[in-house]
Amino acid sequence: DARAQALDAATTRITRQCNLCHGPTFRSLERNPHATLDEPERQALTGETLVCRNCHGDVTEHLRDAGRGPVFAFRDEPVTERNARCLSCHGDSHPDFDRSPHALAGLACTSCHEMHGAATTTALLRMPAEPANGAPGAASRVCAGCHAVQLAEFDYNEHHRVREGVLECTSCHDPHEPPTRALLGGFKQERCVGCHSDKGGPFVFEHPASRTEGCTACHGPHGSPNRHMLAHQRVGELCFTCHAAVPSFHAGANLAAPPRFGLDTQCTNCHSAIHGSNFDPFFLR
Amino acid sequence: QQQPADPGTQSRQAASNAGASAGGASTLTGSASLGARSVAVTGTDSKYREDVNLEDGVRLFGVQLRYAPRVGEGRVDRVELDADNLGGDPFESVRLDVRKYGAYHLKLDRRRSEYFYDDTILPAALASVSGSTGGDFHTLDFERIRTSASLDVDVTPATQVSLGLERQTRTGNSSTTLSLERDEFDVEKPLDESLNALTFGVRHAWKRVTLIVDEQGRDFENTSELFLPGASPGRNGADAAELQFFRFDQSYDYSSRSHGVRVLAEPTARLDVAAGWRLEDLELDLRGDEQARGTSAAGLPFETSRAGPGAVDRDIEIADVKLGFTATERLRLVGTLRRSTLEQSGALTIGPSLGAADWQIATDGYELGAELALSPAVTVAAGRSSEARATAYAWQRDAVAAGVDRSTDRDGYFARLALELTGGFALSASVENNSIDDPFTLASPTSSVRYNVTARRRWSNGLALSGSYRNTDVDNDRSNWLADTEQATIRLIYQRPRLELSAGYARVDVARSVEQAVAAGTRITVFAIDYAAASMFRDASAYWRLNERFSIGGELSGYDNHGTFRLARDDWRAVLDVRVGADYTLRAVYRSLDYAEDEYDSYDAEILELAFGVSW
Numbered sequence: 001d002a003r004a005q006a007l008d009a010a011t012t013r014i015t016r017q018c019n020l021c022h023g024p025t026f027r028s029l030e031r032n033p034h035a036t037l038d039e040p041e042r043q044a045l046t047g048e049t050l051v052c053r054n055c056h057g058d059v060t061e062h063l064r065d066a067g068r069g070p071v072f073a074f075r076d077e078p079v080t081e082r083n084a085r086c087l088s089c090h091g092d093s094h095p096d097f098d099r100s101p102h103a104l105a106g107l108a109c110t111s112c113h114e115m116h117g118a119a120t121t122t123a124l125l126r127m128p129a130e131p132a133n134g135a136p137g138a139a140s141r142v143c144a145g146c147h148a149v150q151l152a153e154f155d156y157n158e159h160h161r162v163r164e165g166v167l168e169c170t171s172c173h174d175p176h177e178p179p180t181r182a183l184l185g186g187f188k189q190e191r192c193v194g195c196h197s198d199k200g201g202p203f204v205f206e207h208p209a210s211r212t213e214g215c216t217a218c219h220g221p222h223g224s225p226n227r228h229m230l231a232h233q234r235v236g237e238l239c240f241t242c243h244a245a246v247p248s249f250h251a252g253a254n255l256a257a258p259p260r261f262g263l264d265t266q267c268t269n270c271h272s273a274i275h276g277s278n279f280d281p282f283f284l285r
Numbered sequence: 286q287q288q289p290a291d292p293g294t295q296s297r298q299a300a301s302n303a304g305a306s307a308g309g310a311s312t313l314t315g316s317a318s319l320g321a322r323s324v325a326v327t328g329t330d331s332k333y334r335e336d337v338n339l340e341d342g343v344r345l346f347g348v349q350l351r352y353a354p355r356v357g358e359g360r361v362d363r364v365e366l367d368a369d370n371l372g373g374d375p376f377e378s379v380r381l382d383v384r385k386y387g388a389y390h391l392k393l394d395r396r397r398s399e400y401f402y403d404d405t406i407l408p409a410a411l412a413s414v415s416g417s418t419g420g421d422f423h424t425l426d427f428e429r430i431r432t433s434a435s436l437d438v439d440v441t442p443a444t445q446v447s448l449g450l451e452r453q454t455r456t457g458n459s460s461t462t463l464s465l466e467r468d469e470f471d472v473e474k475p476l477d478e479s480l481n482a483l484t485f486g487v488r489h490a491w492k493r494v495t496l497i498v499d500e501q502g503r504d505f506e507n508t509s510e511l512f513l514p515g516a517s518p519g520r521n522g523a524d525a526a527e528l529q530f531f532r533f534d535q536s537y538d539y540s541s542r543s544h545g546v547r548v549l550a551e552p553t554a555r556l557d558v559a560a561g562w563r564l565e566d567l568e569l570d571l572r573g574d575e576q577a578r579g580t581s582a583a584g585l586p587f588e589t590s591r592a593g594p595g596a597v598d599r600d601i602e603i604a605d606v607k608l609g610f611t612a613t614e615r616l617r618l619v620g621t622l623r624r625s626t627l628e629q630s631g632a633l634t635i636g637p638s639l640g641a642a643d644w645q646i647a648t649d650g651y652e653l654g655a656e657l658a659l660s661p662a663v664t665v666a667a668g669r670s671s672e673a674r675a676t677a678y679a680w681q682r683d684a685v686a687a688g689v690d691r692s693t694d695r696d697g698y699f700a701r702l703a704l705e706l707t708g709g710f711a712l713s714a715s716v717e718n719n720s721i722d723d724p725f726t727l728a729s730p731t732s733s734v735r736y737n738v739t740a741r742r743r744w745s746n747g748l749a750l751s752g753s754y755r756n757t758d759v760d761n762d763r764s765n766w767l768a769d770t771e772q773a774t775i776r777l778i779y780q781r782p783r784l785e786l787s788a789g790y791a792r793v794d795v796a797r798s799v800e801q802a803v804a805a806g807t808r809i810t811v812f813a814i815d816y817a818a819a820s821m822f823r824d825a826s827a828y829w830r831l832n833e834r835f836s837i838g839g840e841l842s843g844y845d846n847h848g849t850f851r852l853a854r855d856d857w858r859a860v861l862d863v864r865v866g867a868d869y870t871l872r873a874v875y876r877s878l879d880y881a882e883d884e885y886d887s888y889d890a891e892i893l894e895l896a897f898g899v900s901w
Contacts, residue, residue, distance in 0.1 A: 033386045078615045078658030079703070092488065092495045095549050095559045098609055099619050104656055105713055106664030106703025146739060148753055148774040152791035152822045155844050157336055157854060157880070164376040165369055166398045178621070178652070195431070197453065197480050197505055202539075202569060202597045204631030205642050205680055208689070212646070212676055212725040225818055225846040227404060227421065231797065232816050233850040235421070240801050240812050241728040241766060248806025259810045266421050270464035278535060278571045278595055278633060281640065281682045284464050285511065285533065 159223030203276030236265035315350035320896025328888030375399040427457025449484035466526035468519030528579035537571035591636025642680035709743035727764040766799040817848035851883040870898035
């Protein structure tokens with residue numbers, strides 16, 4: 001229709017002018033999702049008419065001064081402004097980004113994502129130029145650029161399989177959201193039981209520490225030198241950090257002898273259904 | 286561990302992508318690598334299987350396919366296919382991604398992983414059945430498969446419909462221990478569980494308001510059976526207790542339905558509001574059926590046969606309201622109010638025995654924050670958060686009943702600084718502090734403080750240096766429980782067109798301690814718990830493209846754990862790539878692993894892989 005033709009003509013005009021100096025950048029947009037901004041229906045929705053101006057603002061002065069005039073370049077502007085430009089379209093899919101630790105740490109969307117260029121990764125991730133030393137997934141490689149310690153934790157002998165490519169950092173964390181503990185309002189284990197369904201129950205009798213404090217009360221989420229990614233290698237040592245009272249028979253009949261159970265006790269040999277049980281409040285089966 | 290990408294293939298793909306962008310023509314690029322592996326392991330084989338688990342055989346190490354039609358043509362803009370480690374490796378993945386920008390996005394993903402565990406942990410000298418220090422007698426040998434599919438369709442630019450399917454299965458074998466008649470018995474526990482999930486969502490955007498509605502259904506089944514393979518005198522052969530027969534069917538299944546609504550609005554150009562509500566209703570049915578025959582601890586024959594049903598009903602409701610206000614172009618204020626509730630009740634009847642338990646958890650919280658861009662290079666942020674959680678838990682099993690009511694309040698603040706200077710230097714620093722009243726356990730913090738600093742400098746000659754430091758101090762002032770963690774990393778990278786060098790070091794120090802007075806009846810024993818682990822990770826890698834035909838590379842990674850549980854692992858590999866013509870590559874990889882725990886398990890492994898690669 002006439003409106004679509006007018007929009008198309010305007011796009012062509014600005015394309016020609018930007019293309020004079022920014023040819024490679026413009027051509028790279030051919031394979032980029034942002035090229036869909038060119039569609040008249042989408043422009044009608046957003047109220048914008050020109051591809052470049054959608055993100056880079058008014059380019060009039062920039063053009064008038066042969067490229068020396070100001071333009072919003074996503075480089076010299078405050079981070080809050082840069083992110084606001086992206087979120088003006090992507091706010092629907094990332095409504096909580098400005099409450100996320102990434103936003104509050106001063107990161108820009110462009111710290112992790114490319115705006116231009118052919119889409120060579122999902123979500124236009126800005127792949128780090130340097131090798132990532134074993135972080136296989138695209139998203140994990142981006143994360144490892146800043147979170148090197150967390151990546152190192154996947155080198156523990158007991159670890160979630162991120163280096164093996166089964167999991168990505170984003171399998172558990174949403175980089176655009178507030179921390180998981182806040183997101184889930186206290187039901188912290190929900191992310192874990194997304195895969196570990198058998199540990200999540202619900203059970204008639206739940207391990208209270210797991211229900212209230214989450215899986216990380218006992219387990220290291222990235223990795224651990226200890227069996228089953230536990231916080232302690234000796235299970236008794238872990239259990240006694242919380243359990244300051246146990247039934248009297250745990251002491252043993254001879255009070256003059258050492259207690260029957262100690263820090264080397266493998267409590268889970270009896271309390272084998274430690275994550276929860278449908279039959280026994282003491283998790284014996 | 287993942288193989289390093291073939292440098293030749295990487296270069297070729299980069300060139301293909303660049304060419305596609307420049308010309309706008311249809312492109313089909315890809316690579317495949319097929320080969321064989323030989324593995325030699327000495328030492329504790331079960332530990333190798335738990336840790337690495339690569340075996341001999343022919344493997345399809347990787348397939349990568351990228352298709353993009355001529356710009357503006359066709360019903361797709363991009364097709365991606367990735368498949369890794371097929372043909373019997375413990376970690377397989379296949380991914381297909383098909384997309385037409387502004388029209389649809391189809392994703393298929395399948396991941397299979399094997400898990401193995403058979404490790405008694407403790408040395409025989411510490412074994413004692415009466416003290417249950419004989420070791421960890423649980424074993425696991427199963428495979429987990431997760432398959433998912435999702436389709437997002439842009440019905441119009443303003444309306445998007447999403448459909449998601451997911452299936453997870455876990456099948457295999459495991460064994461566990463059963464405490465019966467004051468003895469321990471090893472019983473089999475076959476694993477057969479499946480989860481099916483279906484998600485449907487609609488998103489519609491008006492000028493200033495977006496509405497998102499989604500529905501999710503999950504169905505889970507678990508056969509969960511325990512049985513004794515034959516008769517057993519128990520781990521303590523000296524006592525009278527023994528079992529001639531034991532079988533316990535404890536299968537269960539649940540259905541969960543979740544409904545969510547979210548409204549995003551921009552009443553003014555400076556103000557945005559998001560309000561969400563979610564309700565999940567889960568209903569679980571279970572059945573217990575126990576059949577046992579044997580001799581009791583008192584030396585008397587016994588036989589039990591009891592069965593009965595049970596059920597659990599759980600409702601979770603989460604509601605939140607979020608506000609964002611752009612005060613100026615450089616100052617942004619955010620706030621969140623949140624309320625969540627969990628109500629759960631479960632009951633069972635098995636033979637003459639009755640059991641029941643109820644949970645009520647209500648959590649209310651808020652967060653306030655401000656982000657200020659002092660300049661394009663400097664951003665600061667600060668905020669505070671507060672949460673009040675009321676927990677009520679009560680259970681009953683026949684004549685025994687107990688419960689707990691607890692109100693836990695948390696108050697915290699955070700401050701962050703981000704610095705991004707010219708010349709490739711970036712620095713960020715943050716501090717977080719939380720104070721908690723009346724936490725649920727004696728090893729839950731009453732206070733926690735975390736400091737974090739990261740810095741990075743990049744030079745134009747390809748050199749980059751980065752480092753980070755994090756300190757987390759957590760303590761419980763009721764039990765005097767302390768948990769301190771220090772983490773530090775440093776990494777140096779040098780990258781030239783034909784040469785890539787990287788070296789890194791990370792250290793994680795963990796200390797947890799408490800002198801716990803444990804009451805067993807009238808007897809009080811003080812356990813001095815003092816866990817300390819210092820973990821040091823070091824790695825180095827080098828890749829050198831000698832010429833158009835030969836590339837060589839190597840990686841070395843080492844890990845030492847000192848303190849309470851000492852172990853060391855060295856893992857190094859050498860890679861040789863030979864280009865044959867423009868499209869073929871021969872690769873040889875030699876890997877050596879040396880794993881040793883003080884007192885417990887150790888193994889050495891040598892792995893040789895030969896692969897033929899083709900790219901197009």
